[in-house]
Every structure is written in structure tokens, then in C-alpha cells.
Amino acid sequence: MRPVRRVRTTRATGVALALVAALGLTGCSPELPVPVPAAAPAVPPPVTTIEQTDRILQDVGAVLTAGDAALSAADLPRRLSGPALAVRTAEYAVASATGGARPVTAVPVAAQTLVVPSTTQWPRTQIVVTEQPDDLTSPRLLVLRQDTPRAAYTLWGWARLLPGAQMPPTATPAVGSAPLAADEPGLVATPTDVVAQYADVLSNGDASAFAAGFAAPDPYRQQIEAGRARYQGVVAEGTGTFTETYAPVPDQLFAHATADGGALVVAGMTTSSTLAVTGSSLAVPPELAAVSGGALPAGAVLRNNLAFTYTDVVVFYVPPAGAGTPVRVLGAEHFFTSASGS
Amino acid sequence: MLQRLIAAVLGVLGLAAIALGIASATAWRGDDTLTADAVAADGTTLVTTAPGVLELEDAPVTVRASAEGAAKVVVAVGRDTDVEGWVGADAHTVVTGLSDWHSLTTDDVPATPTAPADGTAPVEGAPTAPGPDPDGSDLWVVQATGEGAAELTWTPQEGRWTVLVASTGDGAAPPAVELSWPRTVTTPWxxxxxxxxxxxxxVALLLALRSWRTARDPRAGWHPVVTGATPVVGPGGRPDDSPTVVLSRREMREAAAAAAAAAAAARTAPSVASRLRSRATGENPTVTVPHAGGSTAMGVAGDRDPDAAAPVTEAAVASGAPDRPAAAGPAAVPVGTPEATPAPGASATTATSGAPAATGRAPDGPAVGAARTVPGAPARPAGPGRAVTTPTGAPRAPASSAGSAPTPTGSAAPTAGPRPAPAGPSSRPATTPGTTTPGTTTPGTTTPGTTPTAARPDAAVRDVPDVPAATPSATGVSRADAWRRAWGFPGTTPPAAGESGTGTDDDVRRAADKEEDR
Known part of the structure; x- marks a missing residue:
């Protein structure tokens, strides 16, 4: 009995000594640091920092400047896409065709307000309200978009802020604004519906069932109606018709939440104008000939019809449901980008 | 011993602790920079880090990347979701942490086969396209690009940031990534x-000092001495072989009493050797020397104190017959030395003195002497010394039978002169005859040289008063010697026998003196 116990004691002593030695040795060397990542935030951070957005804007500005100088759209796709690319290309063509009589639209890139989405998904869209351009026209509202992670941000479109338009309050770029779905509930109408209704209002004017849902008078609508009236007046002189349709472009709609629970909605639309004549002829204006892609030579005379398409970018403020205020149109761009005729 | 051992152990431990502490802050001090690296898995050109890896240590983190054969190496930092989104389904290597202080742990993520939208199956073994190039993406907060290698320094910000390393170009090798952080190195030990x-x-030093002191402290070797203890070193020589005799107070008292008694006896029976001796010294050494018996001394004494001398009749007798013990009784015992007698000078002296009273003066002499002695005046020891010396050849040791006079030890006698006879001792010998050191010879009896001389006679009456107890001189000598030794002075080592030439210069000289005397 005794020997056994003694052995055990010896062993226990040995183990204890080993433990102490190990502890002492490990105590001397600090432990390996272990990564302690910050907790993943419940709300995603803004997709870009202000610096990043500025950097993107500067690059966009550089591309535009280069394109403007050469009136060449060749390099534009690197930083332009969607309506912006189409419009700018058309503008270059027009400018080239007219010898500079119709200058391109100034697009300043100095930001005044940023609406940066907070999301981890793509595509990502952010809205930039720029300073007033040098020609003292109204500030532009730029839309930057990144379709995929490996794609660059591009200038997707721009719009001129309408006279008297007031931007809704939005979250600061450091916080980020939640992107909203096209069918986002909680608004007086979903973004998709708003665009569709507005198209109807443009077409039918006050006769539209939705006219009351939009603040009036709306300078853009007034401009559209005035243009339409002018063409109709021209047509009226002879025997012909002028029709114009307005339609939202699928997939060209996105919305950001505003601070008051409403939405800032940007939508692409097209305005299709068709001028048909019978028994007379139409001289194609050089601007339209320039955007026809060669289909219409400059100075051509059309016997039947002339069709041209405007690319539109319209920005809405959609108040939250129950706010009792109408949807406001904040800004819009409207430029013909194609023409055809016979 | 134990104390020293403990002190040594403590000292060693303390030094070891100091050394370890210093070593922990120098040799074993951690690097100021933590650098670890990893290489992407074969076939991948992308390396990312898991959230938190960049913040493993202090800011800023430096990311170095290199890849052989890469046309371009890109290092970029972005939000983790952005990096993940950018990498997408591509194969990549994720750095997840540290495996040790110099290498990173990695997690290889194979490419996720994505079902092609158009339904065409991906071609197996198709040459992999050059690695995707993250250069210039708007996702990155910072990025660095280089040919074959790139380096980037990132100061972590709030949020989850990760790094993306990519090597691009045809045949680009998997990038090697090295992360380094500055570290705050503490030296807690x-x-x-x-x-x-x-x-x-x-503590060790204190202990050591203490033990050293203890060891070296002279007091340490001392034995507690009971009051009154007096070591006696025998004339024989080295202190250690001569037994030390210690007298208690009582013994001393008894000795004193005995001495007193002896003195009293002496009064009646004059002749105290001591006296004689002192006397002689006081006077004229030379004179004393030769004298045979007390007469000589007497003479001297006579000069001074005729009266004193006068009374002594017996002394004269004694002188006359050297062999005869002094009338003084037992104590006197002066044995005339044959040698002594012959001394011419002595006779002369005697003649001059005319009064052979040596011992005669006894009446007052011894008594006084005794009395005096005790209190002790070691008084003029010098004189006696000489006196003693001289007589060596001859007489000496009257040694008193009284027992008190202990006996001039053969050896002691000669030496006695030079040193002061301590008062106290005088009594001592008296009391314990037995105590006398071995070397001592019984009065007169033993050593030839030491034969008690008639000295007794010369016990100059006159000096009596001042004379320290002559008798004890012998013992006194030994005692003095003991004292010297005790206090660290070189002791005189009296030759075993006065004549033995063994010893010191003194001895030699003494021997010479003797010769002369003769």
C-alpha cells in the first residue's frame, strides 16, 4: 500500500512541477493575437465614402471634359451609361452637326448633396446634387450607378433641377440612405406606379385620373405640353398628325428613402414623337439628322413621317403614405436621342 | 553554516531573478514589429483577409505582396462586403489569423462553379484567364499597385475592412502576402x-554579513566568565597546554585570608623572601646579586634602614648558613645556594652593611609586605626585576613555606623581575599550593639554579613598604604572562627551568647574566 501511494505522490509531484513550468513558460510569452472583427452592422454602411464618391465624380468629370473637348463619345462608356451615355452621345452628334450652335449640356461634378445608399447589394445607385454650373443654369442631379462589383461607377443620367424644386431631406452620406424597391410600399404610391401615373398625366394632362396626385404646375410637364403644342401647330398647317407617347423604361427605376419616410425616385422614360404628313414634305432639321445614326442625311426631305425619340430622366419625390401631399417632380432631362423617318 | 547556506541560495536566486527580469526586457523582449506571411494556394491569384485580421495588432498595418511573374500586383483595402462582392465566385485564399508569430493561417476557397446563364457548360481545362484585376475599382478606399510587388499601409478605421491582394498577368504566381504591425511590447517581468x-x-548580503561577523567577532570565542575568574597560565609555556586555573571569589577570599594569616605568621618569623627581593631591587641590584644569604641584602638594607636590619638575628644566622632554612620559619625556607655564597661581592656588601639582618627585619617586614602586597601595588616592579634576575643564580625562592610563597618556580623566578607583579596574585599562590603550575618547582627544592638564596636576608627592610609582594612574584609573573596572552601581547615564555636556554632573548640574556653573576 505504501509504495503505491509513494509512487502516486511522486507522479503527482512531477505533474504539478510540469504544470507549473509550463505555466511559467507560457506566462512569459504573450498570447497570439486573435482577430476580433468589428460586429457586422445591422444596417449596412454607405456603399462609398465621400472621398470615394468625389473620386468617382472627378473621374466622370474628366471623361466628360475629354469627350466634350473632342465631341467624341468614344471614351464615354468608361464612365457613362444608360440615358447619360445616350444623351451625351446625341449631344456630341448634334453639336458636331450644328457646328457648336447647340452646345452640349454642362454637367458639373462638384457635389453639393450626396444621397448614398447603404447596401451590400448590386446594382448600387447614388444621387448627387451638384453645384450650379457655370452657365448659371439650374444645378444638376447626377445619378451614379454601379451594376456589378467589378464594374465601375458610371454616370447613369442627369437631370436639371426644376425651378422652385426643393430636395427632400435625406440622410447624410456618412449614414447612407436605404435603397427602396420599385414596389416599395408605405408611399403614396409605389415608385413604379408613380412613374406610370406620371406618364399618363403627361399624355392626358389634367384629364388624367392621376393628375391630382402630382403637384402642379410642374415645369417639366408644362415644357412637354408646350413642345407638343408647337408640333401640333405645325402639323395643323398642313395635313398631318403629331402624336407623342410617354413611357417608363423598364428596369430604369430606383428609389432611395428620404429622411421623412418618403422616397426619392429616379426613373428613365422615353418620349416617342411621330410626325406624319400626307401630301407634303418635311425638311429634316440637322439636329435630328445628327442623331439618326445616318438614316437621315442632313437636309433630307421626308414625304411621309418623322419619328424621333427623347430619352428622359425624371426625378420624383414621393411622400410617405398618408402624408397628404402630392408627388413632386424635382428634376428632369429631355433630349432626343434618335430619329428616323421616311 | 545553515545561515550561510541560506544566504548563498537567496543570493543566487536574487541574481537569477534580476538576470531573468533583465533578459525578459532585452534578449527575450518581443519584437516591436509583428510580421507574418502567407502564400495563396496554387492556382489562385487572389488573397483576402478576414475581417479583423488587419486590426490584429497596433495600427497601422503594412501589407506587402509579391508574386513572381506577375505583371501587376495590386493591394487594395475595402469594406469586407465590397471585397467579397468583388472576389465573387473566384477561387481565393482567405487569411484568417496568425498560426504563430511569423505566419498566417489561411483558408483556401475554391471557385464556386456558377451555372452559366446560357446553359453552356464551362470548358474543362480551359486556360484560366489572367487573374482579375481589381486595380482602379471604385470599391477600394486605398490601393497600391506595383510590378511584381506592392506595399500598402493602412490605418484601420471604424468598420470592417479587409484587404484584397491580386496578382495579374499571364502566368502570375499566387501572391505572397506579408502583414506587419507595430506592437506595443511590454516588459512586465x-x-x-x-x-x-x-x-x-x-537579504542574502545581510545574512552573509551577519554570519561573517558572528564568525569573526572575538567575543564569540569567549566563555562567559564567572565573576572573579582569572586564568592562569602556567609558566610552562603555551597557554593551551597549561591548565587554566580559575578561582572563584570565594577561593580568592580564602586565599587572601590565608595570605593574611601567613603574613601574620611572618611577622613573628621574619624573613620573607619577597621582601628580600624587593629590597634588593630597590637598592642595588648588583649588590643583591651575589649575596649569599640575606646578609648581602642586609647590607644594603642596612644602609637605608639600619634599624630594620638590626633586629634580625636569625637572618644573620641564616646567612651564615646558607643551607639553613631561614629561621623565618617554614615560609622562608630559603635554601642557601652554594653559589650564592661564594659571591665575593656579596661578602663585601655584607661587610659594608655590617648588618646582616636580612630576614631579621622580619617583624614588620613580612607583615607589612603582605599587607601591602595585597592591595597591591605592583609598584616598582622594575627594580625587583633586576634584583630577581641577579639572584637567579642563587637564591631565590625563599619560598616560603608559609605556603603563601609559593614557590618561586624555577622558571618563573627569573622572569619575574621584569614584569610587574600584580598585587592580587600574591595571595593566590598562597592559598593553593597545589594550584601552582606544573612548571613551578617547589621552593628551593628543585632546580638547582633556583635554589633559594639567602636573598631573604637582603629583604631590605626599608623597602618593604613599597615592595609588592615579592613572594608571589613568581606566580605574579605567570599571571602577568597570562594577561599578556589574554590581551594579545606576546607572552614571555619562560624557560622550563631558568637555565634552559630554549627560549627567548630574554632567557639568553638571563643566562648570560647568571654566568656573569657566577
């Missing part, structure tokens, strides 16, 4: 080690 060690060392 330096202060405790040095302070604790210092304390241990100090």
Missing part, C-alpha cells in the same frame, strides 16, 4: 524581477 531579485540579494 522587468520591474518585478529586478526589484524582487534586488531584495533577495540584499
Amino acid at each position: 522587468l520591474l518585478p524581477g529586478v526589484l524582487g531579485g534586488a531584495v533577495l540579494v540584499v
Whole structure:
């Protein structure tokens, strides 16, 4: 009995000594640091920092400047896409065709307000309200978009802020604004519906069932109606018709939440104008000939019809449901980008 | 011994603690920079880090990347979701942490086969396209690009940021990534080690000092002495072989009493050797020397104190017959030395003195002497010394039978002169005859040279008063010697026998003196 116990004691002593030695040795060397990542935030951070957005804007500005100088759209796709690319290309063509009589639209890139989405998904869209351009026209509202992670941000479109338009309050770029779905509930109408209704209002004017849902008078609508009236007046002189349709472009709609629970909605639309004549002829204006892609030579005379398409970018403020205020149109761009005729 | 051992152990421990503490802050101090690396898995050109890896240590983190054969190496930092989104389904290697202080742990993520939208199956073994190039993406907060290698320094910000390393170009090798952080290196063991060690060392030193002192302290070797103890070193020589005799107070008292008694006896029976001796010294050594018997001394004494001398009749007798013990009784015992007698000078002296009273003066002499002695005046020892010396050849040791006079030891006698006879001792010998050191010879009896001389006679009456107890001189000598030894002075080592030439210069000289005397 005794020997056994003694052995055990010896062993226990040995183990204890080993433990102490190990502890002492490990105590001397600090432990390996272990990564302690910050907790993943419940709300995603803004997709870009202000610096990043500025950097993107500067690059966009550089591309535009280069394109403007050469009136060449060749390099534009690197930083332009969607309506912006189409419009700018058309503008270059027009400018080239007219010898500079119709200058391109100034697009300043100095930001005044940023609406940066907070999301981890793509595509990502952010809205930039720029300073007033040098020609003292109204500030532009730029839309930057990144379709995929490996794609660059591009200038997707721009719009001129309408006279008297007031931007809704939005979250600061450091916080980020939640992107909203096209069918986002909680608004007086979903973004998709708003665009569709507005198209109807443009077409039918006050006769539209939705006219009351939009603040009036709306300078853009007034401009559209005035243009339409002018063409109709021209047509009226002879025997012909002028029709114009307005339609939202699928997939060209996105919305950001505003601070008051409403939405800032940007939508692409097209305005299709068709001028048909019978028994007379139409001289194609050089601007339209320039955007026809060669289909219409400059100075051509059309016997039947002339069709041209405007690319539109319209920005809405959609108040939250129950706010009792109408949807406001904040800004819009409207430029013909194609023409055809016979 | 144990104390010293403990002190040594403590000292060693303390030094070790100090050394370890210092070493922990120097040799074993961690690097100021933590650098670890990893290589992407074969076939991948992308390396990312898991969230938090960049913040493993202090800011800023430096990311170095290199890849052989890469046309371009890109290092970029972006939000984790952005990096993940950018990498997408591509194969990549994720750095997840540290496996040790110099290498990173990695997690290889194979490419996720994505079902092609158009339904065409991906071609197996198709040459992999050059690695995707993250250069210039708007997702990156910072990025660095280089040919074959790139380096980027990132100061972590709030949020989850990760790094993306990519090598691009045809045949680009998997990038090697090295992350390095500055570190705040602490030396938690330096202060405790040095302070604790210092304390241990100090304690050890104190202990050592204490034990050293104890060992070296002279007091340490002393034995507690009962009051009144007096060591006696025998004339024989080295202190250690001569037994030390210690007298208690009582013994001393008894000795004193005995001495007193002896003195009293002496009064009646004059002749105290001591006297004689002192006397002689006081006077004229030369004179004394030769004298045979007390007469000579007497003469001297006579000069001074005729009266004193006068009374002594017996003394004269004694002188006359050297062999005869002094009338003085037992004490006197002066044995005439044959040699002594012959001394011419002595006779002369005697003649001059005319009064052979040597011992005669006894009446007052011894008594006084005794009395005096005790209190002790070691008084003029010098004189006696000489006197003694002289007589060596001859007489000496009257040794008193009284027992008190202990007997001039053969050896002691000669020496006695030079040193002061301590008062106290005088009594001592008296009391314990037995105590006398071995070397001592019984009065007169033993050593030839020492034969008690008639000295007794010369016991100059006159000096009596001042004379320290002559008798005890012998013992006194030994005692003095003992004292010297006790106090660290070189002791005189009296030759075993006065004549033995063994010893010191003194001895030699003495021997010479004797010769002369003769």
C-alpha cells in the first residue's frame, strides 16, 4: 500500500512541477493575437465614402471634359451609361452637326448633396446634387450607378433641377440612405406606379385620373405640353398628325428613402414623337439628322413621317403614405436621342 | 553554516531573478514589429483577409505582396462586403489569423462553379484567364499597385475592412502576402524581477554579513566568565597546554585570608623572601646579586634602614648558613645556594652593611609586605626585576613555606623581575599550593639554579613598604604572562627551568647574566 501511494505522490509531484513550468513558460510569452472583427452592422454602411464618391465624380468629370473637348463619345462608356451615355452621345452628334450652335449640356461634378445608399447589394445607385454650373443654369442631379462589383461607377443620367424644386431631406452620406424597391410600399404610391401615373398625366394632362396626385404646375410637364403644342401647330398647317407617347423604361427605376419616410425616385422614360404628313414634305432639321445614326442625311426631305425619340430622366419625390401631399417632380432631362423617318 | 547556506541560495536566486527580469526586457523582449506571411494556394491569384485580421495588432498595418511573374500586383483595402462582392465566385485564399508569430493561417476557397446563364457548360481545362484585376475599382478606399510587388499601409478605421491582394498577368504566381504591425511590447517581468531579485540579494548580503561577523567577532570565542575568574597560565609555556586555573571569589577570599594569616605568621618569623627581593631591587641590584644569604641584602638594607636590619638575628644566622632554612620559619625556607655564597661581592656588601639582618627585619617586614602586597601595588616592579634576575643564580625562592610563597618556580623566578607583579596574585599562590603550575618547582627544592638564596636576608627592610609582594612574584609573573596572552601581547615564555636556554632573548640574556653573576 505504501509504495503505491509513494509512487502516486511522486507522479503527482512531477505533474504539478510540469504544470507549473509550463505555466511559467507560457506566462512569459504573450498570447497570439486573435482577430476580433468589428460586429457586422445591422444596417449596412454607405456603399462609398465621400472621398470615394468625389473620386468617382472627378473621374466622370474628366471623361466628360475629354469627350466634350473632342465631341467624341468614344471614351464615354468608361464612365457613362444608360440615358447619360445616350444623351451625351446625341449631344456630341448634334453639336458636331450644328457646328457648336447647340452646345452640349454642362454637367458639373462638384457635389453639393450626396444621397448614398447603404447596401451590400448590386446594382448600387447614388444621387448627387451638384453645384450650379457655370452657365448659371439650374444645378444638376447626377445619378451614379454601379451594376456589378467589378464594374465601375458610371454616370447613369442627369437631370436639371426644376425651378422652385426643393430636395427632400435625406440622410447624410456618412449614414447612407436605404435603397427602396420599385414596389416599395408605405408611399403614396409605389415608385413604379408613380412613374406610370406620371406618364399618363403627361399624355392626358389634367384629364388624367392621376393628375391630382402630382403637384402642379410642374415645369417639366408644362415644357412637354408646350413642345407638343408647337408640333401640333405645325402639323395643323398642313395635313398631318403629331402624336407623342410617354413611357417608363423598364428596369430604369430606383428609389432611395428620404429622411421623412418618403422616397426619392429616379426613373428613365422615353418620349416617342411621330410626325406624319400626307401630301407634303418635311425638311429634316440637322439636329435630328445628327442623331439618326445616318438614316437621315442632313437636309433630307421626308414625304411621309418623322419619328424621333427623347430619352428622359425624371426625378420624383414621393411622400410617405398618408402624408397628404402630392408627388413632386424635382428634376428632369429631355433630349432626343434618335430619329428616323421616311 | 545553515545561515550561510541560506544566504548563498537567496543570493543566487536574487541574481537569477534580476538576470531573468533583465533578459525578459532585452534578449527575450518581443519584437516591436509583428510580421507574418502567407502564400495563396496554387492556382489562385487572389488573397483576402478576414475581417479583423488587419486590426490584429497596433495600427497601422503594412501589407506587402509579391508574386513572381506577375505583371501587376495590386493591394487594395475595402469594406469586407465590397471585397467579397468583388472576389465573387473566384477561387481565393482567405487569411484568417496568425498560426504563430511569423505566419498566417489561411483558408483556401475554391471557385464556386456558377451555372452559366446560357446553359453552356464551362470548358474543362480551359486556360484560366489572367487573374482579375481589381486595380482602379471604385470599391477600394486605398490601393497600391506595383510590378511584381506592392506595399500598402493602412490605418484601420471604424468598420470592417479587409484587404484584397491580386496578382495579374499571364502566368502570375499566387501572391505572397506579408502583414506587419507595430506592437506595443511590454516588459512586465522587468520591474518585478529586478526589484524582487534586488531584495533577495540584499537579504542574502545581510545574512552573509551577519554570519561573517558572528564568525569573526572575538567575543564569540569567549566563555562567559564567572565573576572573579582569572586564568592562569602556567609558566610552562603555551597557554593551551597549561591548565587554566580559575578561582572563584570565594577561593580568592580564602586565599587572601590565608595570605593574611601567613603574613601574620611572618611577622613573628621574619624573613620573607619577597621582601628580600624587593629590597634588593630597590637598592642595588648588583649588590643583591651575589649575596649569599640575606646578609648581602642586609647590607644594603642596612644602609637605608639600619634599624630594620638590626633586629634580625636569625637572618644573620641564616646567612651564615646558607643551607639553613631561614629561621623565618617554614615560609622562608630559603635554601642557601652554594653559589650564592661564594659571591665575593656579596661578602663585601655584607661587610659594608655590617648588618646582616636580612630576614631579621622580619617583624614588620613580612607583615607589612603582605599587607601591602595585597592591595597591591605592583609598584616598582622594575627594580625587583633586576634584583630577581641577579639572584637567579642563587637564591631565590625563599619560598616560603608559609605556603603563601609559593614557590618561586624555577622558571618563573627569573622572569619575574621584569614584569610587574600584580598585587592580587600574591595571595593566590598562597592559598593553593597545589594550584601552582606544573612548571613551578617547589621552593628551593628543585632546580638547582633556583635554589633559594639567602636573598631573604637582603629583604631590605626599608623597602618593604613599597615592595609588592615579592613572594608571589613568581606566580605574579605567570599571571602577568597570562594577561599578556589574554590581551594579545606576546607572552614571555619562560624557560622550563631558568637555565634552559630554549627560549627567548630574554632567557639568553638571563643566562648570560647568571654566568656573569657566577
